[in-house]
Amino acid sequence: MQFLSKSLVRASRRSLGLGGAIFCAVLATATESQADEHLFGWVRGAETLPGGHADAYQFFTLRTGKAAGRYEAWDFDTEVEYGLSDKFQLGVSVEQHYFDIDNVEELDNQNRYQFGGVELSAKYRFLSPFKDKIGLALRLEVAYLAQDDVAGIEQEEIDVAPELVLHKNFLDDTLITHFNIGGKFAWGKKPAEEYDRELTIQGGLGVAYRFAPNWFIGLESHWRSEFPKADFHEHSVIFAGPSLHYGAEKWWATLSYGYQVYGQGIDEPRNGKTYAEEARNEVRLKVGFNF
Amino acid sequence: MNSWIKILLPPAAIIGPAVAGYATTYLSVEQAQRAIFPGASFTAATVKLTAEQKKAIETASGVRQRSDEVKAWRVSGGGWLIVDEVIGKHEYITFAVGLTANGAVRGVEIMDYRESYGGEVRDPKWRAQFTGKTKAAPLKLDDDIKNISGATLSSRHIAEGVRRLLAIHAVALQ
Numbered sequence: 001m002q003f004l005s006k007s008l009v010r011a012s013r014r015s016l017g018l019g020g021a022i023f024c025a026v027l028a029t030a031t032e033s034q035a036d037e038h039l040f041g042w043v044r045g046a047e048t049l050p051g052g053h054a055d056a057y058q059f060f061t062l063r064t065g066k067a068a069g070r071y072e073a074w075d076f077d078t079e080v081e082y083g084l085s086d087k088f089q090l091g092v093s094v095e096q097h098y099f100d101i102d103n104v105e106e107l108d109n110q111n112r113y114q115f116g117g118v119e120l121s122a123k124y125r126f127l128s129p130f131k132d133k134i135g136l137a138l139r140l141e142v143a144y145l146a147q148d149d150v151a152g153i154e155q156e157e158i159d160v161a162p163e164l165v166l167h168k169n170f171l172d173d174t175l176i177t178h179f180n181i182g183g184k185f186a187w188g189k190k191p192a193e194e195y196d197r198e199l200t201i202q203g204g205l206g207v208a209y210r211f212a213p214n215w216f217i218g219l220e221s222h223w224r225s226e227f228p229k230a231d232f233h234e235h236s237v238i239f240a241g242p243s244l245h246y247g248a249e250k251w252w253a254t255l256s257y258g259y260q261v262y263g264q265g266i267d268e269p270r271n272g273k274t275y276a277e278e279a280r281n282e283v284r285l286k287v288g289f290n291f
Numbered sequence: 292m293n294s295w296i297k298i299l300l301p302p303a304a305i306i307g308p309a310v311a312g313y314a315t316t317y318l319s320v321e322q323a324q325r326a327i328f329p330g331a332s333f334t335a336a337t338v339k340l341t342a343e344q345k346k347a348i349e350t351a352s353g354v355r356q357r358s359d360e361v362k363a364w365r366v367s368g369g370g371w372l373i374v375d376e377v378i379g380k381h382e383y384i385t386f387a388v389g390l391t392a393n394g395a396v397r398g399v400e401i402m403d404y405r406e407s408y409g410g411e412v413r414d415p416k417w418r419a420q421f422t423g424k425t426k427a428a429p430l431k432l433d434d435d436i437k438n439i440s441g442a443t444l445s446s447r448h449i450a451e452g453v454r455r456l457l458a459i460h461a462v463a464l465q
Contacts, residue, residue: 037380049441050440050441051440053441086440086441128443130443130444130447131432131433131438131443131447171355172355172378172448173378173380173444173448174378210378213381213382213383214381214382247380247381248381249381249405249406
């Protein structure tokens with residue numbers, strides 16, 4: 001835990017400033033309502049906020065482990081969403097990072113905070129998982145990212161990421177499955193990466209079971225494949241691991257772990273792992289409030 | 292250590308009260324009885340369902356019968372009052388249904404509702420949709436029962452719960 005404490009303490013001094021301020025403001029105004037609750041760390045469901053209601057999340061993500069050296073990357077995402085109607089919601093988020101990197105191949109040693117960027121999102125629900133045979137939603141993200149999330153290297157990335165969200169419940173809504181599939185079209189990745197444009201195909205699958213009132217335990221997997229210039233395969237990675245979710249009347253929290261079960265990158269050893277842009281472990285804590 | 296305290300304080304402040312628990316009980320059994328059957332007297336008549344009865348209830352209602360036991364009261368002058376639970380988004384929703392001697396819904400009362408949104412299920416207008424329904428009624432959202440935005444799961448489960456209790460009446464209380 002020592003590696004966690006050192007980097008988290010440093011991170012707390014700087015990177016939690018903006019996100020923390022927003023987060024505390026949200027806490028102060030949190031009242032009642034609940035929707036678009038995240039049962040998983042990475043995979044999303046098809047629910048949307050009721051019209052006229054808002055929610056807010058704080059994500060804490062730790063990515064750690066490379067082929068050699070010490071690599072700890074913290075992501076702090078602070079997100080606010082608002083339901084324009086019962087089926088359509090908009091969101092805005094601020095992304096921040098903290099990097100503690102030492103002796104990792106091709107990355108500069110560093111111990112620093114980096115602002116990530118801002119992201120806008122829209123989600124429209126076509127079918128309800130509670131009324132229709134299957135829940136279906138379309139989500140669109142548009143982001144401007146001033147630093148990359150590998151090592152905080154400068155870039156001018158603008159990306160557009162459409163995503164299809166499927167959501168099916170079983171056993172009186174106690175067994176819940178989510179499936180996401182989408183793409184990301186990015187421009188302006190230089191000099192963080194060698195090529196300016198990149199296409200990402202990404203998705204995820206999650207299964208959760210309500211084992212007691214308020215509590216869900218689950219398994220989830222998320223994956224992505226990246227193609228610079230939409231031309232050649234750069235790397236693919238699959239993460240999988242458990243998730244635990246608690247939903248209360250006014251708030252919810254989700255803790256998820258993802259282990260890189262498979263990875264393959266160009267110019268990397270063919271040993272079932274990729275570390276050029278990915279880490280071995282991903283841990284994510286989400287806390288959400290509805291108001 | 293100070294930084295750790297700063298980091299952990301917000302989640303601790305949130306998690307503490309939640310772990311301590313929160314429940315809203317709006318009506319006791321006696322209050323629900325009086326609300327649906329004012330002035331009546333009640334005789335407890337808890338029923339233990341057989342496997343065959345559970346299967347018949349599930350076939351008739353299309354809803355899973357989780358419990359083997361039905362908490363029922365015989366009402367003076369005819370009729371039944373049943374207290375049951377359905378699954379809410381996070382916790383169980385406890386509700387009472389009063390049935391006339393002919394097996395029609397006389398009233399529905401929400402006794403415990405612990406969900407963060409959708410308190411409208413306690414709205415008398417929403418509950419009044421159930422009055423007069425019999426086992427022949429669809430009791431389906433967006434059909435004969437209106438949905439409550441943001442609480443679709445709770446609305447649907449309550450409608451299904453009433454449908455199941457009407458099937459219980461037909462199978463085990465007549």
